[in-house]
Amino acid sequence: MVTPESLRDTATGVKVGVLTSGGDAQGMNAAVRAVVRTCLFAGAQPYAIMEGYQGLTVGGAGIRPFAWDDASGILNRGGTVIGTFRSRDFQTREGMLKAACNLVTQGIDRLVVIGGDGSLTGLDEFASHWGSLLDDLVAQGRITDDQRQAHPRLIHAGLVGSIDNDLVGTSLTVGVDSALHRIQEAIDAIASTAASHQRCFVVEVMGRNCGYLALSTAVSGGCDYVLLPELPPEDGWEQAMCDQLRRSRLAGRKDSIVILAEGATTRAGEPISAEHVRSTIETELGEETRVTILGHVQRGGTPSAYDRWSATWLGYEAATYVLSATGEEPGPVFGFHGEQVIQVPLVRAVADTRSVPQLIKAGKYDQAMALRGEEFADLARIFQELSDPVRTQANPADLRIGIIHVGALAPGMNTAAKTAVWLGISRGFTMVGIRDGFLGLAAGDMTELTWKAVDGWNQEGGAVLGTRRHVPKVEELYAISRSLESAGIQALVVIGGWNAYAGVQLLNDERSRYPGLQIPIVCVPAGIDNNLPGTSMSIGADAALNVVVDCIDKVKMSASATQRCFVIETMGRDCGYLALMGGLAGGAEQVYLHETGITLQGLQSDFDWLRSSIDTHGRSFFLAVRNVRAKANYTTKVLAHMLDEEGRGRYDTRTLTIGHIQQGGAPTPADRLLATRLTDAAMTQLASQLSTGDRAVHCVGWYDNEIRLTDITEAMKSTDRKRQRPNDQWWLGLKGILDCVNREVV
Ligand code: ADP
Numbered sequence: 001m002v003t004p005e006s007l008r009d010t011a012t013g014v015k016v017g018v019l020t021s022g023g024d025a026q027g028m029n030a031a032v033r034a035v036v037r038t039c040l041f042a043g044a045q046p047y048a049i050m051e052g053y054q055g056l057t058v059g060g061a062g063i064r065p066f067a068w069d070d071a072s073g074i075l076n077r078g079g080t081v082i083g084t085f086r087s088r089d090f091q092t093r094e095g096m097l098k099a100a101c102n103l104v105t106q107g108i109d110r111l112v113v114i115g116g117d118g119s120l121t122g123l124d125e126f127a128s129h130w131g132s133l134l135d136d137l138v139a140q141g142r143i144t145d146d147q148r149q150a151h152p153r154l155i156h157a158g159l160v161g162s163i164d165n166d167l168v169g170t171s172l173t174v175g176v177d178s179a180l181h182r183i184q185e186a187i188d189a190i191a192s193t194a195a196s197h198q199r200c201f202v203v204e205v206m207g208r209n210c211g212y213l214a215l216s217t218a219v220s221g222g223c224d225y226v227l228l229p230e231l232p233p234e235d236g237w238e239q240a241m242c243d244q245l246r247r248s249r250l251a252g253r254k255d256s257i258v259i260l261a262e263g264a265t266t267r268a269g270e271p272i273s274a275e276h277v278r279s280t281i282e283t284e285l286g287e288e289t290r291v292t293i294l295g296h297v298q299r300g301g302t303p304s305a306y307d308r309w310s311a312t313w314l315g316y317e318a319a320t321y322v323l324s325a326t327g328e329e330p331g332p333v334f335g336f337h338g339e340q341v342i343q344v345p346l347v348r349a350v351a352d353t354r355s356v357p358q359l360i361k362a363g364k365y366d367q368a369m370a371l372r373g374e375e376f377a378d379l380a381r382i383f384q385e386l387s388d389p390v391r392t393q394a395n396p397a398d399l400r401i402g403i404i405h406v407g408a409l410a411p412g413m414n415t416a417a418k419t420a421v422w423l424g425i426s427r428g429f430t431m432v433g434i435r436d437g438f439l440g441l442a443a444g445d446m447t448e449l450t451w452k453a454v455d456g457w458n459q460e461g462g463a464v465l466g467t468r469r470h471v472p473k474v475e476e477l478y479a480i481s482r483s484l485e486s487a488g489i490q491a492l493v494v495i496g497g498w499n500a501y502a503g504v505q506l507l508n509d510e511r512s513r514y515p516g517l518q519i520p521i522v523c524v525p526a527g528i529d530n531n532l533p534g535t536s537m538s539i540g541a542d543a544a545l546n547v548v549v550d551c552i553d554k555v556k557m558s559a560s561a562t563q564r565c566f567v568i569e570t571m572g573r574d575c576g577y578l579a580l581m582g583g584l585a586g587g588a589e590q591v592y593l594h595e596t597g598i599t600l601q602g603l604q605s606d607f608d609w610l611r612s613s614i615d616t617h618g619r620s621f622f623l624a625v626r627n628v629r630a631k632a633n634y635t636t637k638v639l640a641h642m643l644d645e646e647g648r649g650r651y652d653t654r655t656l657t658i659g660h661i662q663q664g665g666a667p668t669p670a671d672r673l674l675a676t677r678l679t680d681a682a683m684t685q686l687a688s689q690l691s692t693g694d695r696a697v698h699c700v701g702w703y704d705n706e707i708r709l710t711d712i713t714e715a716m717k718s719t720d721r722k723r724q725r726p727n728d729q730w731w732l733g734l735k736g737i738l739d740c741v742n743r744e745v746v
Contacts, residue, residue, distance in 0.1 A: 002324045004042035004740055011323045012043035015108040017063065020080040021052035021119035024299055025161040025175025027307030028080040028114050033071040034315025035112050037741040040068055042323055047108060051083040053090035053122060059102030068744045075587045076302050076553050096126055100133040101142050109151040110322040114174070116162040117353045120333060123158055124346050127331055130154040153327030157318040158346050159334050163299060166210035168352035168371045169344040170335025171705055174314065177306040179298045180216055180669035186294055187221035187257065188459050188666065194255030200245065200281050200289040204274045206298050207261040209357045212376060214261035219383050220672035222458035223257040224248050226383060227264035227272055229360060230368050234267065242284040244388060251389035252452030269361065305549040306542065306670060308585035310336060316737045317341050338705030339536040339730050379673070382680050385426050386419065389451050393428030399690055402489040404434040404441060405467035407497030410526040410540025412667035414464055415675040416495045418457035421449045423683045432489055437468030438503055442479040446487055461666045467496060471503045474510060481516030491520045491686040497527030498724045501699060505716055508697040520689035522682035523699035523712065528662055531575035531725040533715040534708065535701025539678065542670040544662040545581055551658050552586030556621065563651035565622040565643045569636040571662045572627050574723040577731060578662065579627035584738045588623040592630040595732055607646035612746045614650050674702060681707045
């Protein structure tokens, strides 16, 4: 594997340019910072190109060598500190000649561009004309033949910074998650005022050609209707929309929210305006209807935890690539496929992305949807079902599915429960809510959940049904079995963490002796530790991570006027996910994890590094994030005392244990979307098993960008039962990136 460290021999002195272009997006700074610092780590010299391609054409101060400190303090900032610009000059031959001349005279022939499809098209044009541009420059006497020979190719890589999430072939692009956070905050606020006044709201969100923001918001905000560019509504849609809103009201909803993507059109290609939607609803329903156009707030504010760690990872990969590539192969775009970074050929990615609006124009909606990928199609299908409160299937056999939470609280448990209830009702089941985990189940504490009863649970933190960590003992199984039988529950959705899985495994192991336990069961992973088998992410881990990162931001600010060290302690039991990802996204210089342990030798090297960094590089702050169980004897307090002692008066040290606020708060958009998709898959699985009589027990997960069901026994086999975590933790390798981008070489 190529790492910046392994490149030191060849990369020393190599010059790399980085620029941000097109529309700004939160997380661009994290990407720039990672490119700059990865280059420095490898011994290369990074250059920030100011104001996008304009800086290339202008040259001079537009192309600046960047040092470690130039990329300091920007991780938590929205926008892009190196500027972005829609450069017309660069789109001309002369502009590109100037750009190539400026680069070659500075000795730069490696470039990382962070921008949308326009910017990446520009990069492709520039790279493909590089040879002829340099020939012209030699012919015009603007560069020498030696210079031309020294830079035969432009070695380049692209990262997609775009809140639209429109790049075909990758999952989330940089900035989308933060935009969803901004929209979600607004929708949650609007939902409460709308409910108080029984009002309708039409909310317009960004997305000229791509409806991802609109669709995700409609699902995660529990909205009523959505208008997307990819799925222009059929003629007469106004009536269908009003009928749907009426049905929701009759079913008991107090607020109605219609989400409109900025680029939504009719099938004839006519733009649909928010005002048209508003006046239609007001006239048809006779209800006061308001419009909110969210506009640029969607691009603003601090980047979410996801946009920080994912953009950091992408920037690291792009820099490593341009430092090691020869330029003979076509330049890639780096993006995510689920939880993995992938490279897609730039030219194909841009061509596919640009073909979507054409397909929509030509009425080829299925093809346009196919290019948007599985998640988009899934969300569109689920939204259609969730937004219509009318039971679509009869339930003559009175099939009853129970819902139960087990384990520690995780934001998003309510979202999963509500989704299960609404989808269950729509699919013809009676849904039964079991209170307080296995204890409540044994006691028969359960109630039928109606559509109206769970309305509004989507955005609520906590768990309305209650949750308990209790894992049943064998002697409690008789009561549990009897309870299930007497309530007529024929299938079970268990939403929770490790103890949910352990409890279900026990039920499965012992089921031959208890008829009531011989039912299909699906575990839905919900737990802030992100330590569950069969999934890369569990519901609630993203909300907790955002709490950690928010605390880090505040701690950093509190320390900005002094010489200070901080040791922050996160939850996670024996799983270091929150500590490592929090440290990566928050810019911590060190993380202490249970997985990697803490040694005296390691601590000694931290202390030496810190003293040297303070004495020779003017460092004034040091942050370590410690997972609560990183090492029994090296507690957070002990580490702080050791840091103080070893600092020899250079700084003072403070600690912060973040504690239970990590479990509180509202689920983030990512948690809600995950909860919705996983619960949909769980309900589909249970319905299928009920129809065939299959009584197997599964857990559902999101893995390799797919929703998968795994046999519970198989899934548990791939875990460390004692440590309560999977054997393979995909995020553990990111420690190397943290060391590279958060810890200056001194
Ligand atoms: P985005 O990158 O967000 O899609 P734009 O489409 O506005 O935004 O592109 C940003 C910039 O990229 C343009 O202002 C221009 O400088 C450059 N660019 C876009 N397309 C081309 C092209 N075909 N050739 C050269 N440069 C281009």
